[in-house]
């Protein structure tokens with residue numbers, strides 16, 4: 001939404017370990033991210049609609065950093081696109097992820113204990129003593145008709161939180177539970193500059209994007225239409 005909202009949107013703990021921080025990214029930072037994403041969208045692996053094993057095609061377009069995600073695994077090369085090795089995950093993005101997590105932890109119980117308590121489904125534990133070091137980013141572009149069905153981010157072998165940054169058009173982000181795709185869930189509006197972090201017991205919760213509101217982007221971010229979402233994650237994979 002452009003300009004100041006009539007009512008300031010409040011920071012919220014949506015579920016234990018899941019927090020929403022409206023307007024976290026300053027507009028200049030959003031612009032820089034948009035520029036960087038434009039470059040990554042060109043290559044070495046071009047942004048594309050992911051094809052699912054059943055033949056379905058995702059409506060969002062995606063490009064990855066560090067590790068390439070395809071349903072349902074990570075690899076260094078984009079074997080379902082052009083076989084190229086994905087772009088490096090830059091150090092400045094690790095720092096941005098750490099800053100985001102620090103803000104999220106402040107909202108989330110003593111010393112971020114809830115957020116960082118997540119044991120991985122499969123493998124390494126993420127403890128408060130270890131520094132958050134995301135090594136993959138999924139960059140999703142939504143046009144006005146794009147959606148994302150309810151799913152869990154479960155290919156990572158680390159219980160470290162997912163840091164999600166949104167730029168451009170506002171969307172409805174549906175944050176659910178770890179058991180089913182259905183209720184209970186909470187619908188949150190993610191606008192340009194918003195941060196959402198999910199870790200701890202919410203790390204493997206179902207979530208999705210049922211709706212994007214076209215025409216709500218602030219052109220000052222450099223995005224005249226559409227929505228950009230960047231999720232930073234630790235894969236827990238070696239090397």
Ligand SMILES: O=C(O)CCC(=O)C(=O)O
Nearest residue numbers: 138140153173209229231
């Ligand atoms: O676009 C979003 O806000 C969520 C993206 C997402 O869930 C994903 O990339 O796994």
Ligand SMILES: [Fe+2]
Nearest residue numbers: 151152153207
């Ligand atoms: Fe996801």
